[in-house]
Amino acid sequence: MVRLDRIYTRGGDAGETSLVGGERRRKDDARVGAYGDIDETNAAIGVARAALPSEDQALDPMLERIQNELFDLGAELATPAAKGAASARLAVTQEQVARLEAEIDEMNGALAPLKSFVLPGGAPVAAHLHLARAISRRAERAMVALAALPGEEVAAVALSYVNRLSDFLFVASRWVNRRQGDVLWRPGATRSSSSTPR
Template identity: 45%
Template sequence: MKLYTRTGDAGLTGLYGSDRVSKGHVRVEAYGTVDELNSLLGLARAHNTRSHRPDPELDTDLEYLQNALFDLGADLATRSESPYSKNIARLDEQDVAHLEAMIDRYQEGVPPLTQFIHPGGTPAAASLQVARAVARRAERDVIRLAEQETVNLQAQVYLNRVSDLLFIMARAVNLRAGIAEEEWQVKKRR
C-alpha cells in the first residue's frame, strides 16, 4: 500500500467513520494539534534518552502520555453520532485522575514557584515546555470545537492537566539535572 492516497489533494479529509470535511475544519485543527503535541513528546523523549543521565521514569510517563494522546486524537476525529463511535476509547475522569497523580508525583521535591520562570534548561525540559504551550493550544482548539459540535468534555479537562503535567515535568527534569530556573525579571518602571 502506498503512503500517499491523493484523496486529500482537494483540501478535504475523512473523519473516522463519517463524512469528509475541510482540512481547515475546527475538528481537524483540534486533533491535528493533539498530533503535534504527541510529536513534541517524542522529541522530549529523544532528548531524554540521549542525555548524559536518561530518566527512565520520564520516558515511561511520556510513552504513557503518547498512547493516551493517540486515544484522544481518535476521540476528536470521530463524531459522537458516527456508527464507529462505539469503537473509540474515550478519555474519562479516571484518565484525568491518573494525570493528577502523575503531577503530584513530579511535584514532590520541586520548590514552589514565587515568580514566573523562563522555559528552558536541558533540551528535554525545553522540549517539554514547548509541548506544554502546544497542549494549551490544543485545549483552546477543543473549546472552539465544543462551541460548534458535540465533543467528549473530558478531552478539554484532560488537555488542561496535560499542560500542568508537562510544566512540572520540565521543572523536575531541570532540578534533577542541577539546572537552576531563570526567573522572570519584571521591568522596572521609570
C-alpha cells in the first residue's frame, strides 16, 4: 500500500530523482523521461474523462482502468530490470493488451470505414482523446529509445501495450464523434489562395 505523508522532500532539488530500489538518476535521464511521458498520457486521459458527456459514459470505466494500468506501467518503467525480479516487478500483461484489442474491435465495429486520415478534433472530448493519443505516441517513442540504450531494458509487452493504447484512443475519439462524423484530412485542399476549408 502506498502512503504519502509528505508531498515535498527536497530530494530532487539538485535535478535528480530516485527510481524504485533507490537508484538516483538525473531528471533528464531517458528512463525518467519515459515514465514522465506515461504520466502525461495519464493526465490527458483524466482531462478526457472529465469532459465525457452523459451519452458517452460507457467509455469511462475503460478509461479509468487504463489510468490504473498506466500507473502500473509507470512503476514498471521506474524499476530497472536489475532491481526487480520478474515475479515481483509490477508490470503490464499480455492480457491487458488483449483487452484493449477487444475494446478497439467492439468500438470500431460501430463505425463507418475510414476513407482518409482524421483531423484531431470534433467533439471536445474527442479532441482530448486525440491529444492523449499523440502524447501516448511520444511515450512510445521514449520507451523505444530507452530500450535501445546499453544496459537498459523495456519489456516487449510494455511496448505492445502503449502501442495498442494509442490505437484505442484513436478509435475512442472516432466513437465519440460517431454522431457528428469524422473531420477528414483533404490532401492539398488549401494550396490555392482561393481555397477555403469546408
